Amino acid sequence: MTRTVPWQPNTIADLRECLDRITADGTVPGGVIAHGTFDSEPGFLASGVVAPECGDARPGPDTVYDVASLTKVLAGWPLVGTFLRNDLDTPVSRLLPGIPAEAPGGRVTVRQILAHTSGLRADTRLDQYRNRTEPLAELICGEDLIAEPGAGHRYINRGFILLGLALAHSRGRRLDELAAEFWQRLGMTNTTYGPVARSAQVAPTEQRLPGAPRLWGMPHDDNAALLGGVAGHAGVFTTPADLAAFAAHLLSSHATSGPQGRWLTASMQPQAAIEPGLDRGLAWILADDGRVAHHHGFTGTSLYLAPATGRYLAICTNAVYHHRDNRTRLAPLRALALKAITGEPVGAPN
Structure with a gap:
């Protein structure tokens, strides 16, 4: 049985500070970080607003985000x-x-x-x-x-x-239909392929044309939209709470050698080098000498798993609301998240 390593308060504080900073500087309208271990209740850090269109609605565990390429590992x-x-x-x-x-x-x-x-x-x-x-x-x-x-x-x-x-x-x-059955078994009741109805709990993404409404409940990925919102590479909408449930299930199955856990183990075998320190497994990016699996979504989302410690971390933002170059703008938060999940001493980057 995996011995879970709980999150330390100073690590959580650093993550909160970084999330607050990128909200305050306009990188994102707001966002949520879910963190936990497979044998504990998830914790959530939230900052900012869902989006200006949503009034003063604050993001939280049940806010719905277009997770873009996280579809690859969720479906x-x-x-x-x-x-x-x-x-x-x-x-x-x-x-x-x-x-x-x-x-x-x-x-x-x-x-x-x-x-x-x-x-x-x-x-x-x-x-x-x-x-x-x-x-x-x-x-x-x-x-x-x-x-x-x-x-x-x-x-x-x-x-x-x-x-x-x-x-x-x-x-x-x-x-x-296949994905929905899988998500239902895991209790991921708010995870679905789009489109989803607009509401204050659904985070809008990009404004494609000046003066036009933003994409809101419609897939941000053009190619997923051409396929009616249902594709293997993008199109899924989910919540921080459901990402926590997904991560906890995978890590629990890994700890008990269940079917999904065995699949995760097989998928964390390096298949190709990406760059020094990062390899590609089966779908997942591998870091920390293969001990951490993670994946990003273009809209401003990320999911991190550390089977050896039983810990997970998920980031949900709608970073493309203001800027398309979210990869560089989210880099400080994503770098901090990767250090946090590996268990290294961290401090919020300047």
């Missing part, structure tokens, strides 16, 4: 572990109808997609397929590869779109 990754785990080294041409084995993308495997070593086109651009009549999987796999499959790491959304299609085909059901 695609656990469903692959449930339904396609024995097919990790199977080419997608065998999992989807109508794809010739000689198609450039047809030989890409499930493992390579999860590891972002597929060599598929890096730009998603599903809008280029408007007015085409061929099935989407055939169009994606028919494109020339940009690298030999397995040759190296490059973050690719198209692979997870293919995984979503393969999951739906393998089970004869829509991807959102």
Whole structure:
């Protein structure tokens, strides 16, 4: 049984200070950090407002956020572990109808997609397929590869779109239905594919045109929107409380060698180097010599898991509300979160 390591008050205080700072300087309208261990009740830090459109509504555990690429680990990754785990080294041409084995993308495997070593086109651009009549999987796999499959790491959304299609085909059901059943089993009652109804508890994201309404309850990702909001790479909306429930379930299953825990263990084996100190496992980014798994979402979200200590941390913000360059603007909070989850001594960055 894993010996959980509780969060220290000074670490929580540092995280709160950093969240307050990026709210005060306009990086985000507000946000929530969920933290805990799998055998304790979650704690929540909140700052700012949901958004100006929501009046004085404050963000909290039940605020709904578009989590963008966290969809990959909330939907695609656990469903692959449930339904396609024995097919990790199977080419997608065998999992989807109508794809010739000689198609450039047809030989890409499930493992390579999860590891972002597929060599598929890096730009998603599903809008280029408007007015085409061929099935989407055939169009994606028919494109020339940009690298030999397995040759190296490059973050690719198209692979997870293919995984979503393969999951739906393998089970004869829509991807959102499969995901909803999984989330319901974990008690994640506020997690869903969009669109969701606008309310003061739903965080708006970006204003695409001056004077036009912001995206609010609609997927921020253009390609997920083109797919009706349901895709393997983006489109999920969830809450800090549900992210805590998801993380606690994975870590508890890991501690007891349950099915999802075994899948997490397998997924934390390095598949490709990203940069010094970071590797890609199956979907997850690995840090701290492979002891921490994490993933980010473009809208301003992150999820961190440390199975060895039983700890998790989730960040929910709508950082794209003010700025699209959220990667650099959120860097101090994300760096602090990574240090906190590894158990290193931390201090809020200046």
